[in-house]
Amino acid sequence: MEIPYTVSPRPDTGIHNGKLGIWLFLASEVMLFGALFSTYILLRTSAIDWPLGSDNLNVPLGTFNTLILIISSVTMVMAWASLMMKDFNKYKLYMGLTIFLGILFLVVKIAFEYAPKFAHHHYPSTNTFFGIYFVLTGLHALHVLGGILVNGYFWGPGSKMWKKAPQQFINRIEIAGLYWHFVDLVWIFLFPTLYLL
């Protein structure tokens, strides 16, 4: 017997298995980043003094990175839309753009934000501000990396599924998109919290 509802939605819930699965996973991620946000709030409210984000972090670069991620979210959803309109080449273009923008985000972060910090002897151990900054952005960056790898797989070897099982492939891209948008969403909260406040 085949596992039902892997591609077509189940009538009473209205969704297919993968979609429920990814939303459940994203719920757990909300709790993960939520715990770290709570840590940030707690450490900051109980601190004697706390540095201003803009004093220690590069706001223009942070803004640039924010826009990069937002654009990549658009290209990601356009990749899915292209598949819905059966345009595989457009899909490849948009997915490729998404991956490129993700890599750009990481390059800016690591080469132009982290590296200068370390050069100036600002490490996670310097104070709790830097500690929570590195953990929050570092964990986020790891999630970006994970997304890049998954998207890369779907751009490359995984895209063969388009020929054999197009609807299932569209579902997978939608699910990958949901993850990618979530990563963007976390950054939308991280950026003002760390950089601007």
Next chain:
Amino acid sequence: MALMRWQLAYPEQPIPWKVFALVPMLVGVVVFFIGRRKGPYLSMAGFIFIGIGLLIWYFVLGETRMPEGVMLPEFYNSLGAMHGTIMVFLGIVPLSVGAFGNYVLPLQIGAPDMAFPKLNMASYWVFLLGGIMMLSSFFLPGGAAQSGWTSYAPLAVISPGQTVWLISMICIITSSLLGAVNFITTIIQLRTKGMTWMRLPFFVWAQLVTSFLLLLAFPPLEAAAVLQLMDRLASTSFFMPSGLVVSGQVLTEYTGGGSPLLWQHLFWFLAHPEVYVLILPAMGIVAEVIANNSRKPLWGYNSLVYATVFLGFMSFIVWAHHMFLTGMGATMATFFQTTTMIISIPSIIILTALFISLWGGSIRFNTPMLFALAFLPMFGIGGLTGLPLGLAPSDIHLHDTYYVIGHFHYVVAPGTIFALLAGIYYWFPKMTGKLLNEKLGKVHFWGSFVFMNGVFSPMFIQGFAGISRRLWDGGTTYLHAQPYLYLNEMISVSAWLLGIFQIPFVINLVWTLAKGKKVGDNVWEATTLEWSAAPSPPVPHGNFKSEPEVYHPAYEYSLKSNGRDYTPQNEPLKG
């Protein structure tokens, strides 16, 4: 544990470690070979860990742990921390959720498989990786973690062995998260035709709520583990307060500004729901076995379901009753006390419904039923003894004493473990097509029952006397403990006898697998789909020969006079 009990019984005397080493290793090897031939990897991994958890020191014996055979306090603390960690995260959860959940759940809802088979396998391998790492920590230079399974900062940040513990926990937590996603999706999406929510066996409801607890409560601990890892490896100060003095010297590598309390909050935010993760699948198993062996529907099925869901929600807002002694103000103490008292209500509803289910039943006292019946009073004692702990004023005296150890072991050991044993005896014929020997089963049961109580009931007395937990010498240095130290030896002897009475069980498993005779597909004459619609063992891919359809609620026993005292869920309605 056996080692620890010897230490507590006879502190400062050399321990006959050779005996302790060889017996469980033998058992572990036997169990492993059994597991290789049959499906449920996780049940075997669980058993192996429980076995190995006792005695890997055979390899680590050395001057740093037991010079001249006398146990050092640090090693005792390691054993304590690892015993807790291994039993909870590598023993009970894999057995009750990973093994029973994965095996029984799809069968009970009429599904051909779990929703995401590859994710399931990923979840297993990450668990195994985490488990092996956790056990390997005994062999590392600093030894295994020694700050309790609770790993409170700042002690845990500066103690040896903790780094591997943290990394292993991250793996184990990830495994549980992936598993939870799988379970919830499977239950919601893959119920077969006619399997409405209120026709689900109670075991499935228990697994659903358990999975939600795992999904939403584990991530904060994962975050906290990352933070503690950063504290250890990158000298951050998330949990390190300013100006901490250790052994008379101020710690200079930490800038301070952190909050040890934050660790406790994040830890217990998970660890309280975790204890409901430990008990809910067990209650599910007991419900199945009781309904089946009393030949009656479960009493109050609807209340059971609502109580379980309510319990799940409440479990998220009681956690700081583990922290009453941290200087908590009266307002929050009142809050947590109140929520803790409220959460006892659904537990009582569940226990009562299970008790009442027996009334007027035609009870079959087979081995699974004996364990399930014993679960009821044992869990009752565990739950009742929790009440003084949930109330702040009494908790002030009982916190961190042996009373707490007695309480939680009653819930988990003669509670959950008995339920798991009931499940093994009950579902063994499903997995293998063979019935375990009843005589050996009864010997196993009675020995376990008597000696479980022998181990854990004296602990309440010791706790009232004020003997603290986690003392490597069992309290010998304290004046107020002197009149009650004799109980240590009694507890230890009970513990070893308890261990010996597990041998008939292992023999039973091996012998039945090798030589047992085959029984029919539905040997217990049960109504639920895993018995009535699937062969024993189930079809390897797909579970069922054809897709079952459900027409009846889950426990239609003795309701129709059609020559049988049960109506399987998938039996079509007559014309």
Next chain:
Amino acid sequence: MENTDVQEVKRHIRVYLYTFSALAVLTVVTVAAASLNVAVGTGIFIAMVIATVKGTLVAGNFMHLFSEKKLVYLVLIITVFLFFVMLCIILSTINDQVLSVS
């Protein structure tokens, strides 16, 4: 069936592009708002409101939450509720401490 799908998608694409413009504008706004001379509390409030609006746009349009099924809403509502429970209770408990712990 297929044609309506294509029309649907084209309509969605317009929504995506509007959403993107809104997000870009709001990003600039949030950076500009940071340079306002307001009290810390007000600053945090403004930043979080803007972030929440942006987040809602991403979740609602890109993640299709505005047209999603009830089941997904239920999962998310439970999760967000739990997050606030965790945050508020931890903060209240630590602020209610009788003894000061760092």
